[in-house]
Amino acid sequence: MASNQQEYVEQLQLLQERYPQVSTQNLLHFLQQHHGDVDKVCEYLIQEERRLKKLDSLESRFGTALIELQKEYPASESIKRTRLLRILERFGGDVEHVRKFLQKHETKHNERKIDSSTVQYQQQEEIKTKYPTQLAELRTAGINIHSPCVLLQLEKFHGDVNKVLEMTKYREEKKTHSIELDTKYSSQIEQLETDGIKIKNKRLLLELLEKSNGQVHIVKQLLAERNKQKSSISINEENHTKLSSSKKQHEMDVDDIDNLKQLRAAGIHGNPMKILALFHECNQSIEMTKARIEKDREQRERQCEKRTQQHIVLAEIHNSYLTINNRDDWPNNIQQVYLDGNNMMFVIDSIRRLCLNRASKKAERAIAELAAAWNEQMHIPNVELVFDLTHQLEQIQSIKVSSAHPMYKTTDDMLIDIVQRSENQEKNRHTIIVTSDRGLAIQLKREGCQLVKPYQWFSHCAMVLTPDLIKHEETTEMAAAATTATTKNKIQCDLNQLVRRVVKIDI
Known part of the structure; x- marks a missing residue:
């Protein structure tokens, strides 16, 4: 106490004169907490005095009723008396309301107690039946096998007795060491307590004493550094939360404020x-500035309108694709089919792997052979497979293979040119183009062509060539009103197996 009393002599005298009922040890502790700030200590003591007076008044008003309630509900002893008094105050002393609250608490307490004890007992019994020989070894070694800690460790280490013995030995050594340190530094601990230093974690205190060879002033210094570090961390966290929760504030000088007033007067508003x-x-x-703001506003409006139109067109295109759930869903009177080859290379895993492994020629050949086998059954007069750039232009059975390059830059340009030719205007109604390119699909739809997605076309190939690979799954979806349900037929097929059966190349 001597060191702290010398440090806070004047403050301690002032506080003792003002609060004689508070012990010197507590006053020293408060001064140490508030770094010698008498005003803060006084503020704390005033609040504490008010709180005690309030509790005394509540005790005088509801004390007898609370005693009866606690006798009636034993589980309420786990609740702090101050909390129960405040509950009585909140309900205006109405015992029935408090009784309902305590009944709920009693029920929860009993359920929790029964459940936890039952589960714990069951777990322990399961471990005992699981490791009978290991428990016998532990009993022989002098270990209390009924200890829940031992049983949990045995389960944790999967019945390894040596590890359990090792952990038990380590724990005992640690316990013995802490007892020895407690005995060794008992006088230093008493001195620290008399100086107003309170530490709940005694193990930490013993570690610091051992580290400082029992020198009290070094322990105080280490504790002060630790508390300072804690406070700095908490302050940094508070500052961080304040910065993250609130917008960053900017300072404006006088000229900026004048400029802002002029801008407001000119009708310019905003951030x-x-x-x-x-x-x-x-x-x-x-x-x-006004012209720039107006220009930016017009640009935003144009972009917004453009996005809206894109959403409308994409929704329209999505509904324009043909849905093929069965072999007979393929439209009749189709005279021409154009396959967007580059768009189809990444639908099936086996063909995609060929592309990624720089075997694009094999991938092109695989799609062409699959299309040829499909058209043998469909008998469509004109089926053309188009790639951006390919040197494999030989016809494979009824399938014509074309390259957009060098006449066209991409397959899209070639297909658009084909459907826009005057001689094809009437044929477009009997033309199907297999592609998933949305931009291309928009233009093709405007020309009157029918559209099929590559996966749907590959699925139709499986329906025609290998119907055993097709699986139909029905999914039921509830409408928004939750009164009607719609059933959808979903196709599942193994397209990789389709390619292995039909294509005559090594994939």
């Missing part, structure tokens, strides 16, 4: 910092 930044970019010209 002050953004407006000022734009104002400075426009050489502090109000007219140029």
Whole structure:
């Protein structure tokens, strides 16, 4: 106590004169907590005094009723008396309301107690039946096998007795060491307690004493550093949360405020910092700033309108694709089919792997042979497989293989040119183009062509060539009103197996 009393002599005298009922040890502790700030200690003591007076008044009003309730509900002893008094105050002393609250608490307490004890007992019994020989070895070694800790360790180490013995030995050594340290530094611990230093974690205190060879002033210094570090961490966390929760504040000088007033008077409104930044970019010209803001607004409106149109068109295109769930779903009177080869290379895993392994020629050949086998059954007069660039232009049975390059830049350009030719205007109604390119699909749909996605076409190939690979799954979806349900037929097929059966190349 001597060191702290010397440090806070004047403050301690003031507090003792003002609060004689508080012990000197507590006053020293409060001063140490608040770094010698008498005002803060007084504020804390005033609040504590008010709290005690309030509790005394509650005790005098509801004390007898609370005693009866606690006798009636034994589980309420786990609740702090101050909390129960405040509950009585909240309900205006109405015992029935408090009784309902305590009944719920009693029920929960009993359920928790029964459940936890039952589960714990069952777990222990299971471990005992699981490791009978290991438990016998532990009993022989002098270990209490009924200890829950021992049983849990045995389960944790999967019945390894040596590890359990090792952990038990380590725990005993640690316990013995802490007892020895407690005995060794008992006088230093008493001195620290008398100096007003309270530490709940006694193990930490013993470690610090051992580290400092029992020198009390070094322990105090280490504890002060630790508390300072804790407080700095908490302050940093508070600052971080404040910065993250609130917007970053910017300081404006007098000129900026005047400029902002002029901009407001000219009818320019919005975020002050953004407006000022734009104002400075426009050489502090109000007219140029207004023109720039208007230009940006028009640009945003155009972009918004463009996005809206894209959403509308994409929704329209999505509904324009043909759905093929059965072999007979393929439209009749189809005279021409164009296959977007580059768009189809990444649908089936086995063909995609060929492309990724730089075997694109094999991938092109695989799609062509699959199309040839499919058309043998469909008998469509004109089926053309188009790639951006390919040197394999030989016809495979009824399938014509074409390259967009060098006449066209891409397959899209070639297909658009084909369907826009005057001689094909009437044929487009009997033309199917297999592609998943949305931009291309929009233009093809406008020309009157029918569209099929590559996966749907490959699935139709499986329906025609290998129907045993097709599996139909029905899925039921509830409507938004939850009164009607729609059933959808979903196709599942092994396309890799389809390629292995039909294509005559090594995949």
